[in-house]
Amino acid sequence: MILGAAEWAIVGLSLKIALWAVILSLPFAIWIATILARRDFRGKGALNILVHLPLVLPPVVTGYVLLVLFGRTGPLGQALDWALGVSLAFRWTGAALAAAIMAFPLMVRAIRLAVEAVDPKLEDAAATLGASRLRVFLTITLPLSLPGIAAGFVLGFAKALGEFGATITFVSNIPGQTQTIPTAIYAFLQVPGQEGAATRLILFSVAISALALILSEALSARMRRKVQG
Amino acid sequence: MSLHIAFTHSFGKASVEMEADLGPGVTAFFGPSGAGKSTALNVIAGLLRPKSGRVTFGDRVLFDSASGVHVPPSKRRIGMVFQEARLFPHMTVERNLTYGAPNKDGVPDMAALLGLEGLLTRQPATLSGGEAQRVALGRALLSKPDILLMDEPLSALDQARKEELLPYFERLRDQSNLPIIYVSHAMDEVARLADRMLLMEQGRVIANGPVDRIFAGEGLDQRHSRKLASTIFAAKVTGHAPEDHLTELRFGATPLWIPGVVGTLGQEMRLRIDARDVMLMTTKPEGTSALNILPVTITEIRPGPSTGALVALDHDGSPLMARITKRSVRNLNLQVGDHVFAMVKSMSVARDG
Numbered sequence: 399m400i401l402g403a404a405e406w407a408i409v410g411l412s413l414k415i416a417l418w419a420v421i422l423s424l425p426f427a428i429w430i431a432t433i434l435a436r437r438d439f440r441g442k443g444a445l446n447i448l449v450h451l452p453l454v455l456p457p458v459v460t461g462y463v464l465l466v467l468f469g470r471t472g473p474l475g476q477a478l479d480w481a482l483g484v485s486l487a488f489r490w491t492g493a494a495l496a497a498a499i500m501a502f503p504l505m506v507r508a509i510r511l512a513v514e515a516v517d518p519k520l521e522d523a524a525a526t527l528g529a530s531r532l533r534v535f536l537t538i539t540l541p542l543s544l545p546g547i548a549a550g551f552v553l554g555f556a557k558a559l560g561e562f563g564a565t566i567t568f569v570s571n572i573p574g575q576t577q578t579i580p581t582a583i584y585a586f587l588q589v590p591g592q593e594g595a596a597t598r599l600i601l602f603s604v605a606i607s608a609l610a611l612i613l614s615e616a617l618s619a620r621m622r623r624k625v626q627g
Numbered sequence: 628m629s630l631h632i633a634f635t636h637s638f639g640k641a642s643v644e645m646e647a648d649l650g651p652g653v654t655a656f657f658g659p660s661g662a663g664k665s666t667a668l669n670v671i672a673g674l675l676r677p678k679s680g681r682v683t684f685g686d687r688v689l690f691d692s693a694s695g696v697h698v699p700p701s702k703r704r705i706g707m708v709f710q711e712a713r714l715f716p717h718m719t720v721e722r723n724l725t726y727g728a729p730n731k732d733g734v735p736d737m738a739a740l741l742g743l744e745g746l747l748t749r750q751p752a753t754l755s756g757g758e759a760q761r762v763a764l765g766r767a768l769l770s771k772p773d774i775l776l777m778d779e780p781l782s783a784l785d786q787a788r789k790e791e792l793l794p795y796f797e798r799l800r801d802q803s804n805l806p807i808i809y810v811s812h813a814m815d816e817v818a819r820l821a822d823r824m825l826l827m828e829q830g831r832v833i834a835n836g837p838v839d840r841i842f843a844g845e846g847l848d849q850r851h852s853r854k855l856a857s858t859i860f861a862a863k864v865t866g867h868a869p870e871d872h873l874t875e876l877r878f879g880a881t882p883l884w885i886p887g888v889v890g891t892l893g894q895e896m897r898l899r900i901d902a903r904d905v906m907l908m909t910t911k912p913e914g915t916s917a918l919n920i921l922p923v924t925i926t927e928i929r930p931g932p933s934t935g936a937l938v939a940l941d942h943d944g945s946p947l948m949a950r951i952t953k954r955s956v957r958n959l960n961l962q963v964g965d966h967v968f969a970m971v972k973s974m975s976v977a978r979d980g
């Protein structure tokens with residue numbers, strides 16, 4: 399299946415946005431998942447709800463909240479612009495932020511399950527051998543939950559690639575800037591005579607998603623074999 | 628070394644409250660499930676933070692609720708071997724062994740001591756239960772602990788695996804100065820391995836002293852002494868009878884036969900004879916199938932609250948315990964100072980390799 403140059407650009411931008419979104423949010427997702435799985439503290443319930451909000455809110459609402467907070471006149475948007483010279487609104491970076499926020503709860507859920515499945519008795523044993531909390535995490539908890547982390551990464555990537563509502567609300571649908579596969583498909587379907595381009599993108603996104611799932615299954619199985627010896 | 632431990636902790640309705648000073652050698656925490664033995668170990672290791680109390684090792688304060696001190700397990704230098712081996716499944720045996728060690732230097736010696744030479748490149752999932760537990764022991768020892776805690780390390784293994792591991796534990800006891808706390812609910816393990824024991828029940832310490840004294844009933848109420856009563860003693864191997872699968876030991880002046888061809892000539896072995904397996908006769912029996920008949924003198928008769936009585940005996944300077952019925956004491960007219968004969972069934976001698 400051959401895509402036109404414009405369509406390749408859309409695919410390339412989508413992949414860039416989705417990859418940046420999950421790569422940058424993965425460490426935070428691991429961190430949040432681990433403290434939700436292993437620690438008890440005041441406000442744990444509130445944190446859990448906050449993390450899961452994007453999963454249950456209408457995506458348009460999430461996009462609007464992002465626009466209010468990170469827009470050119472929003473408090474966080476102005477702070478970022480002033481401190482780092484980074485602008486998010488109506489830019490691909492904003493699309494990455496929206497995708498990351500929407501993918502975050504899915505990643506946290508998958509990783510949390512994996513961390514909870516690591517036997518705390520192994521962590522206790524490591525501690526009696528003199529390993530600090532950080533070393534226990536890096537050498538025991540993290541490697542043993544890698545299959546779940548990989549699954550969370552792929553799930554988050556697929557979600558980020560397909561994110562529509564929050565993206566279009568926050569950064570709009572500007573060709574070459576913020577137009578991703580789903581927003582492009584939506585735009586093509588609004589104009590008569592563009593069904594061909596829409597269909598090609600649809601088939602392409604099906605292929606990418608299927609490939610991602612196959613990859614994650616294979617990766618998970620390999621890591622599980624390695625972990626379980 | 629001296630470990631002082633005093634704490635209270637509760638789980639729902641059950642509570643554990645103990646205070647003890649522990650010295651060098653092997654100390655057993657002995658008692659039924661739920662006695663609080665493992666709780667005590669976890670408090671010592673720092674894996675459980677009790678409601679209140681104080682734990683010190685030498686001059687190091689490990690836990691003190693009054694001043695809020697709680698040294699994390701990783702800084703206590705206390706090694707632990709658990710009921711399940713708890714090997715790290717994603718690491719080879721060698722990486723498990725060196726996990727808590729400063730370097731790999733100690734691995735060859737440890738592998739030789741514990742018979743792990745052929746296993747170093749294996750993954751834990753491919754090991755037998757006994758092999759895994761030996762690796763766990765080596766891993767704990769290589770972390771150079773000041774004290775070793777063993778939490779029922781044999782209870783998850785079958786009898787054959789237990790017999791395979793016990794000699795390693797004994798070698799460890801005899802060849803290192805490492806203080807060991809050994810939790811168990813198996814009497815024979817305690818008799819074989821421990822020098823001292825803490826008898827625990829329902830979260831309380833009932834007795835604390837040398838193993839032979841406690842098995843002899845010292846400081847115990849009737850109920851406990853009835854359950855435990857047995858004689859612990861060391862005897863030298865003086866001969867073997869391979870054709871009959873027997874080993875001769877010398878207990879005082881009299882030979883004692885135990886099943887199996889075990890030990891080497893001159894080797895000292897620790898034995899436990901359950902008081903219920905010792906019968907008393909006023910005349911030397913003839914034509915009996917029992918192999919071990921010892922001339923003894925009665926030193927004490929302790930009648931129990933119900934059927935039985937515990938009779939303390941002396942055989943050529945060594946103590947021996949017999950548990951018989953009160954009716955037998957009366958019928959045979961047994962008195963302190965009487966010279967009688969004790970019959971020990973060979974099979975009842977718990978041997979120590």
